[in-house]
Amino acid sequence: MSDPVIEVRELRKTYGSGDTAVHALRGLNLTVERGEYLAIMGASGSGKSTLLNILGCLDVPTSGSYLLDGIDTAEFDEARLSLLRNRKIGFVFQSFNLIPRTTALANVELPLVYAGVRRAERRKRANAALELVGLLDRAHHAPNELSGGQQQRVAIARALVTSPAMVLADEPTGNLDTESSREVLGILDRLNAIGRTVVLITHEDEVARHASRTIRVVDGQVAGVLV
Amino acid sequence: MRLLEIGLFAVRGVTANKLRSTLTTLGILIGVASVILLIAVGNGASTAVQQSIAGLGTNILTISPQRGGGGNPSAASSSKPLTVADATALADRTEAPDVKSASPVSSTSATASVGSTSYSVSQFLGTDPAYFETTNSSVASGSLFSTDDVAQGRKVVVLGATVATQLFPAADPVGNTVLVNNIPFTVIGVLAAKGSSGLQDGDDIAVSPLTTVQNALTGYAGLSQIVVQATTADTLPAAQAQATTILNSRHRIGIGQTADYRMLSQEQLLTARTATTDTFTVLLASVAAISLLVGGIGITNIMLVTVTERIREIGIRKAVGAPKSTILGQFLVEATMLSLFGGALGVAAGVVGSQFTIAGIKPVIVPSSVLLAFAVSALIGLFFGSYPASRAASLRPIEALRHE
Numbered sequence: 001m002s003d004p005v006i007e008v009r010e011l012r013k014t015y016g017s018g019d020t021a022v023h024a025l026r027g028l029n030l031t032v033e034r035g036e037y038l039a040i041m042g043a044s045g046s047g048k049s050t051l052l053n054i055l056g057c058l059d060v061p062t063s064g065s066y067l068l069d070g071i072d073t074a075e076f077d078e079a080r081l082s083l084l085r086n087r088k089i090g091f092v093f094q095s096f097n098l099i100p101r102t103t104a105l106a107n108v109e110l111p112l113v114y115a116g117v118r119r120a121e122r123r124k125r126a127n128a129a130l131e132l133v134g135l136l137d138r139a140h141h142a143p144n145e146l147s148g149g150q151q152q153r154v155a156i157a158r159a160l161v162t163s164p165a166m167v168l169a170d171e172p173t174g175n176l177d178t179e180s181s182r183e184v185l186g187i188l189d190r191l192n193a194i195g196r197t198v199v200l201i202t203h204e205d206e207v208a209r210h211a212s213r214t215i216r217v218v219d220g221q222v223a224g225v226l227v
Numbered sequence: 228m229r230l231l232e233i234g235l236f237a238v239r240g241v242t243a244n245k246l247r248s249t250l251t252t253l254g255i256l257i258g259v260a261s262v263i264l265l266i267a268v269g270n271g272a273s274t275a276v277q278q279s280i281a282g283l284g285t286n287i288l289t290i291s292p293q294r295g296g297g298g299n300p301s302a303a304s305s306s307k308p309l310t311v312a313d314a315t316a317l318a319d320r321t322e323a324p325d326v327k328s329a330s331p332v333s334s335t336s337a338t339a340s341v342g343s344t345s346y347s348v349s350q351f352l353g354t355d356p357a358y359f360e361t362t363n364s365s366v367a368s369g370s371l372f373s374t375d376d377v378a379q380g381r382k383v384v385v386l387g388a389t390v391a392t393q394l395f396p397a398a399d400p401v402g403n404t405v406l407v408n409n410i411p412f413t414v415i416g417v418l419a420a421k422g423s424s425g426l427q428d429g430d431d432i433a434v435s436p437l438t439t440v441q442n443a444l445t446g447y448a449g450l451s452q453i454v455v456q457a458t459t460a461d462t463l464p465a466a467q468a469q470a471t472t473i474l475n476s477r478h479r480i481g482i483g484q485t486a487d488y489r490m491l492s493q494e495q496l497l498t499a500r501t502a503t504t505d506t507f508t509v510l511l512a513s514v515a516a517i518s519l520l521v522g523g524i525g526i527t528n529i530m531l532v533t534v535t536e537r538i539r540e541i542g543i544r545k546a547v548g549a550p551k552s553t554i555l556g557q558f559l560v561e562a563t564m565l566s567l568f569g570g571a572l573g574v575a576a577g578v579v580g581s582q583f584t585i586a587g588i589k590p591v592i593v594p595s596s597v598l599l600a601f602a603v604s605a606l607i608g609l610f611f612g613s614y615p616a617s618r619a620a621s622l623r624p625i626e627a628l629r630h631e
Contacts, residue, residue, distance in 0.1 A: 053625045056546075058545075058546055058623065058624040058628070059623055059624075059625040059626075060623065078551060078621075079550055082545065082549060083548065084548075085545075085546060085547065085548040085624070086547065086548020086549075087548070091546055091547075093628075097542075097543045098543070099540055099543055099544075100243075100540075101243040102239065102243060106239075110544070110547050111547040111548055113232055114544075114547065114549045114553060115548065
């Protein structure tokens with residue numbers, strides 16, 4: 001059996017200091033195997049978003065270790081972290097975070113530009129990613145010309161265009177209606193089916209049911225494994 | 228490849244939000260244009276003052292009587308008045324080859340009246356026709372008086388512009404009669420306006436033949452002034468030396484004795500002019516500094532707002548794996564494009580604006596101010612366009628993303 005994709009040990013994250021310090025994570029341990037579909041649940045303020053941000057290398061822990069593909073991320077400098085974000089991680093936000101006034105195609109191409117992929121190849125792969133999320137006909141629309149569900153699908157296309165080892169999604173259906181949620185979850189299911197590791201945060205049991213494993217974060221620690 | 232991509236991102240960044248880019252350009256444009264224009268106006272005013280001083284005549288010596296001086300210390304009261312004979316001697320070609328003319332002047336203040344209108348003329352002068360040329364006075368309407376008028380003692384007068392408008396608000400004064408201290412004078416001409424130099428209104432003047440004024444108003448006691456014109460500005464020192472020699476011999480003033488007259492050369496006016504120009508230079512410099520400061524603050528503001536508004540975008544770019552250097556490059560190129568474009572438009576606006584007369588001053592562009600304004604604005608735009616972006620790019624992606 002191969003190494004786990006994610007191995008987190010005694011992870012702590014503290015905001016502020018002294019009396020006003022907020023402990024978002026208090027010694028959290030977590031292992032995610034390759035190809036797993038993990039749902040993280042928890043009340044708001046439980047630290048689940050902080051955990052996902054650290055897993056996505058968008059934030060750094062105060063202490064503890066995070067091994068991504070067996071390598072300790074604490075050893076990485078900013079330049080290598082950005083490389084890591086570009087190659088290994090696809091991140092989907094609750095609020096989509098598309099670049100405004102820029103077409104869907106250009107948004108999806110963005111990670112490939114930073115990866116140094118040539119123009120023609122980039123166009124091909126971005127179109128393929130848009131086709132996968134069923135938005136090829138919307139390629140030249142700006143985000144404000146798309147519905148919330150369509151924007152989130154563009155964001156997912158952007159997350160998977162670099163063929164990352166894992167896709168992290170922070171409440172991807174939080175701002176979407178039932179129909180759009182179903183489409184987005186369908187795409188994530190298909191990604192998992194072709195072998196990608198998917199980690200998502202959710203409030204809803206309905207969404208968590210798509211996952212192969214669900215954990216609950218309470219007060220900055222993993223409370224228990226739900227089946 | 229990489230550089231081209233950064234350039235394309237920058238172009239897209241600039242064109243993505245046209246209103247924002249337009250406002251940024253406008254900020255830089257106003258900064259640059261105001262600096263160029265203000266300095267041009269200041270320079271124009273300075274030039275105008277220099278020209279008006281030059282208009283007073285650059286090769287004049289003014290000789291006036293000095294009270295308390297005297298050839299013989301034991302007889303201080305024996306100081307001699309300046310006479311018409313003195314003036315004639317000063318104009319002698321052989322004794323004073325560098326003197327072009329010497330005009331005797333007898334001046335007084337007088338009340339002039341036309342019907343019920345009366346006006347107190349501060350300088351009522353009696354002199355000869357050469358005086359007009361010496362003082363660069365030209366006639367606006369009518370004519371000047373002649374040597375014959377002086378010889379005959381005719382009661383004619385040439386009015387300064389101020390006096391003419393005071394006495395004849397609507398009508399043409401030429402040909403009319405003016406009562407000066409109740410003596411009738413015929414107006415034969417009006418002088419062209421000279422403007423005021425310093426405190427004195429150069430147009431509050433009336434000029435008549437010397438003989439007439441001495442006869443009717445001042446008497447024959449002595450002249451108020453002799454105005455000497457040197458042949459050129461360069462021969463002024465020589466003319467001054469010759470005039471001093473002639474007067475000293477005529478007034479019997481020995482070496483080391485105090486003269487009973489005072490000779491003011493143009494040096495004093497030149498000194499005054501230099502002082503005026505210096506004042507304007509200081510004024511110019513402060514105006515330039517303030518405009519640059521204000522322009523710079525405007526550019527700083529708009530650039531800071533522009534970048535702050537885009538910190539979230541920087542966060543997104545970082546989240547998908549953009550290295551700091553690439554983000555920095557993009558913002559640097561964007562700031563450069565906006566600064567150069569805005570600066571070029573500002574130079575154009577400044578140059579066009581200075582073609583118009585502003586508040587009576589014809590602006591004169593100082594070439595170095597164009598360069599200075601452009602360079603400073605471009606540098607400020609560059610710095611405040613890229614420095615906040617560099618700070619944002621140094622943030623962790625999640626911090627930049629959370630920025631609202």
